[in-house]
Amino acid sequence: MDSLNVAIVGASGLVGRTMLKVLEERNFPIKKLRLFGSNRSKGSVIHFKNENYSVETLEDDSFDGIDIALFSAGSDVSKIYAPKAAKAGAIAIDNSSCWRRDPNVPLVVPEVNKEAAFEHKGIIANPNCNVIPLVVAFKPLDENYVIKRVIVSTYQSISGAGNKGLTKLEDEINGIKNNDKHPIFSNAIFHPHEAGTDQTNEEIKLEFETRKIMGNENLKVAATCVRLPFFACHAEAAYLELEKSFEIEDIKHLLNSSQGIVINDDLANDDYPTPQNVAGFDQVFIGRIRRDTTVQNGLALWIVSDNIRKGAATNAVQIAELFIK
């Protein structure tokens, strides 16, 4: 197996550090590793596979000789440096939302549309952390029953806001005050407003990205996205309307045999996925698989996934694995 030269941009962040963990766990074949971060992180030392790496700041020539550059340092950094990485011959796999809407940039979840990855022009976008578990669940259902409409209400970890979000929750638990308009402890809050719409930016992402990855711009998707006091994992209550009729047992078997999915669905024994029992895993967990009797061919699902792993770091590493020869 050929080894690759890998760069991680945003290596000190919550997703960056998890990318390193996932690369190590999956024994990704790394020849050379370079870690990049902000001025604040410069010089800090990160341990990887029994070696110490010093965090560098990005320069114009930082990507010379790099094969894969994993970006998770926010849209501003990705906007400037992902094209530089691509120009230097690397494949930039970008976890920010910066490039996801660009029609020339594939938006990839390997279980769903890995073929799109090979059409890249130097940049591949890693989808929103809500969207990844949704489309992993939707793909086999769409192939077999055709999804017409989806309503999703999300239950999201504040870790979606990175270490800053986790610190906010910890501080509030410990009674340390902040000036934020809304606390997250013992609360439910929304993401920022998307100007010109009546939605949050997260809801706009969920609706657009689901359609793009499913390859169906007419797919009807409505979302309410909510941030909650979870340290880890996003959960989603999804109501689907399918084109074809189904037996609920067939749906369970189909999902159970689909890539990247674990079924945990025995309500009578209180067995179902939760943020606490799914944290740290790489799969998409599905429970509460039941008929929605209020519409023809209606199906309800409860989908839980670790937003920092499958929702971000693991999915990015899985994309990188597509390019191991």
Added chain:
Amino acid sequence: MDSLNVAIVGASGLVGRTMLKVLEERNFPIKKLRLFGSNRSKGSVIHFKNENYSVETLEDDSFDGIDIALFSAGSDVSKIYAPKAAKAGAIAIDNSSCWRRDPNVPLVVPEVNKEAAFEHKGIIANPNCNVIPLVVAFKPLDENYVIKRVIVSTYQSISGAGNKGLTKLEDEINGIKNNDKHPIFSNAIFHPHEAGTDQTNEEIKLEFETRKIMGNENLKVAATCVRLPFFACHAEAAYLELEKSFEIEDIKHLLNSSQGIVINDDLANDDYPTPQNVAGFDQVFIGRIRRDTTVQNGLALWIVSDNIRKGAATNAVQIAELFIK
């Protein structure tokens, strides 16, 4: 104004104590007050309007001379003692789920169906804490636009499980372990399974009670009910399909002018109801009022209400107020 003899059964519980607070706040005309509780609570002293009351245990003659008996001591107690109260000539207003399905027992939210209260045969049921805010929001919409179908995903305070639930959350925050299968801290969990169905008992209640109070047994209601680490308040993401077309501004004006509703809907300024900013209030707060463009005449709402107050104690006291001469 005539004063009434009032009994509270379950006076030491979370809802019972809030009933007392609400009776005092609303200056309910009380002639005589008797407080009842379990053997464990017997003899404990509760302060009400500058007087001390001792908690008694229930006897067969406890309701002699009582006009209004507010029950919040669980289904087992209500099953036995609500009929005894009724037989003694009192009106039993019962917060448990024990009598809600009985066709001879009205299920009442004063803003929605107060006329039903006067058809009581001695027992009036106080609805589930999720259902009360929903139907307060739905009533004006149904009258003006006719609701065909509703999908609700709930975000519920663990205070729905009473003081026991609150203690579980506090203990888990403080690192005190328990043997529960699922923690509630940093987690999302379901209510117990309703045998013979693929739903939780809370989901069954939400669907049935919404139909009963709205007086429309054909109303299509689908629910996913989720318990979260909130000390107070239930929030609900509701997707409605209406019969008639609407302008979103008309919906906002309608809800804003409807009884018991407060609109807080300015996402651009991060103004919306949350469990934290709604706790302690008696109204139903609605935000995120927007069109669901994935279906004809689709409407999305975010509904938040204090589950112990409007969802339980306040609604029960409002029912009692209907009987003040």
